[in-house]
Amino acid sequence: MFGYVVSRKQGESEALILPSGFQSDKTRPSFGPAFIAFRLQSLLALIAGCLAVIIAGMELFHYGGDLLYPAGNGPNPLTLICVLLLSIALIYKTLFPVVHPWRRGLFALVFVLALFRLAETYLFAVTPLSDVAALLFNRYPRDDMTMSTAISLMLFSLGAFLRPVAPVSGFVITLSGLVPVSFVFLIYSYGLTAASVDMSPATLALLILIGFSSIFSFSRSVILRPLLTTSAWGRMARLQLFGTIVGVWIVGAVSHLTETAMMFEAILASAMWLFGMIILVSGSVFERIERDRRALLREVEHRARHDPLTGLLNRHAVGDYVAMVQHMARGRRRDDGEITVGVILADIDLFKRVNDTLGHEVGDRVLQSVAGVLRGKLRSSDMVARWGGEEFLMLLPEATLDQTMNTAQVLRTAIATHVSWKNGVEVEPITISIGVACYDSRNGAESLEQTIQHADTALYSAKTQGRNRVKCFKSERGKTVRSTDLLPPRDRVH
Numbered sequence: 001m002f003g004y005v006v007s008r009k010q011g012e013s014e015a016l017i018l019p020s021g022f023q024s025d026k027t028r029p030s031f032g033p034a035f036i037a038f039r040l041q042s043l044l045a046l047i048a049g050c051l052a053v054i055i056a057g058m059e060l061f062h063y064g065g066d067l068l069y070p071a072g073n074g075p076n077p078l079t080l081i082c083v084l085l086l087s088i089a090l091i092y093k094t095l096f097p098v099v100h101p102w103r104r105g106l107f108a109l110v111f112v113l114a115l116f117r118l119a120e121t122y123l124f125a126v127t128p129l130s131d132v133a134a135l136l137f138n139r140y141p142r143d144d145m146t147m148s149t150a151i152s153l154m155l156f157s158l159g160a161f162l163r164p165v166a167p168v169s170g171f172v173i174t175l176s177g178l179v180p181v182s183f184v185f186l187i188y189s190y191g192l193t194a195a196s197v198d199m200s201p202a203t204l205a206l207l208i209l210i211g212f213s214s215i216f217s218f219s220r221s222v223i224l225r226p227l228l229t230t231s232a233w234g235r236m237a238r239l240q241l242f243g244t245i246v247g248v249w250i251v252g253a254v255s256h257l258t259e260t261a262m263m264f265e266a267i268l269a270s271a272m273w274l275f276g277m278i279i280l281v282s283g284s285v286f287e288r289i290e291r292d293r294r295a296l297l298r299e300v301e302h303r304a305r306h307d308p309l310t311g312l313l314n315r316h317a318v319g320d321y322v323a324m325v326q327h328m329a330r331g332r333r334r335d336d337g338e339i340t341v342g343v344i345l346a347d348i349d350l351f352k353r354v355n356d357t358l359g360h361e362v363g364d365r366v367l368q369s370v371a372g373v374l375r376g377k378l379r380s381s382d383m384v385a386r387w388g389g390e391e392f393l394m395l396l397p398e399a400t401l402d403q404t405m406n407t408a409q410v411l412r413t414a415i416a417t418h419v420s421w422k423n424g425v426e427v428e429p430i431t432i433s434i435g436v437a438c439y440d441s442r443n444g445a446e447s448l449e450q451t452i453q454h455a456d457t458a459l460y461s462a463k464t465q466g467r468n469r470v471k472c473f474k475s476e477r478g479k480t481v482r483s484t485d486l487l488p489p490r491d492r493v494h
Contacts, residue, residue, distance in 0.1 A: 049087030310371035342396035342404030435459030
């Protein structure tokens with residue numbers, strides 16, 4: 001059913017029906033999951049920042065050592081600083097990849113700190129950055145930022161830095177930063193607390209929060225966007241991704257029953273995100289297929305409700321509108337306002353002469369010209385349909401009988417003024433005969449469909465009385481309204 005806009009005043013039921021003439025696009029998927037991820041971005045970043053501040057306070061006051069250092073290692077001050085900087089930049093969420101210099105500056109600073117930490121590990125003989133960070137907590141022996149932590153932070157910050165200019169590359173880099181995090185998570189989830197793990201549980205929690213906050217900032221990227229829709233593929237892909245993660249964890253758990261080496265977790269973590277990346281990349285392909293399918297479906301629905309020659313609505317679309325009006329009329333209370341719809345049924349006079357003299361091609365152009373004039377002279381809320389052959393039906397929501405008659409006279413004059421055909425050497429104007437009726441929901445004995453039939457009766461009267469005129473159907477409640485009584489002022493005929 002094509003779309004309607006129904007307006008109401010406060011405390012009143014529906015009082016105005018505005019047919020838009022277009023079908024509401026129910027084929028387009030919604031982005032509810034994407035908006036949830038968009039909101040989670042700032043929430044996860046806020047939690048990570050608050051957690052980093054709490055851990056820093058516990059370190060400064062040397063409180064909670066058993067909690068922060070269950071395996072002899074804990075969050076490094078440099079890690080806390082980097083997480084806090086990232087959380088500040090990610091809390092400020094933007095739906096579009098807008099360039100903000102201060103945010104990119106924070107991402108660049110975290111990238112430099114993490115990169116410098118890697119250089120300390122593999123290139124420098126001294127560790128000045130880690131020494132300065134250790135002084136903040138005054139904890140010796142110090143716990144340096146580990147390689148896996150530095151790599152994750154470096155990839156998170158680099159991906160966020162590239163997001164405004166290269167969102168696809170930024171997303172892939174950010175997703176890669178979760179590989180070492182998922183490796184450590186698998187180890188802890190299997191209960192291997194005694195194993196040699198270079199990342200504390202507190203650090204792991206911080207990186208998970210900040211990592212997924214970074215991932216959710218790419219909600220509009222071409223890779224992640226298809227996953228976060230309500231389309232059939234989006235639902236299927238989320239189930240596949242969830243099944244992949246659960247399946248990988250189960251395989252790892254079974255492998256530890258046979259005391260498989262711990263390198264297996266690294267393989268599992270890499271395989272999990274590799275499969276996830278394949279699912280996400282295939283999403284862009286499926287999105288294009290789904291977009292083409294929706295466009296084809298919209299085209300089919302448009303053709304089903306529109307006349308191919310004139311582009312106006314057809315009888316099927318009018319039937320939907322009539323059924324909607326009748327449904328609303330039956331549901332109204334006695335004290336509700338009435339629903340009125342002006343009905344204009346027009347027929348081109350002597351149209352067969354045009355087809356017989358110049359052929360159907362010229363006749364088609366005349367139909368198109370008449371349709372264009374009718375559409376241009378009515379409100380956007382009014383419905384114009386090709387009723388059949390050379391007949392046109394117009395429905396005017398909230399129009400009274402007087403207003404409908406005035407509009408009919410405007411249309412009759414406009415057609416005679418702007419549409420013509422060449423009969424030999426003479427140019428003859430195209431004229432139309434019009435029948436008018438008005439539907440009022442207070443008259444329960446009469447439906448809108450019957451009102452259209454009454455307009456057809458008035459049209460027949462206009463034809464038999466000489467054509468090129470407007471006739472109003474004579475209702476039982478009042479006398480006939482003559483067309484000469486309702487001619488609009490000259491300046492209103494346009």
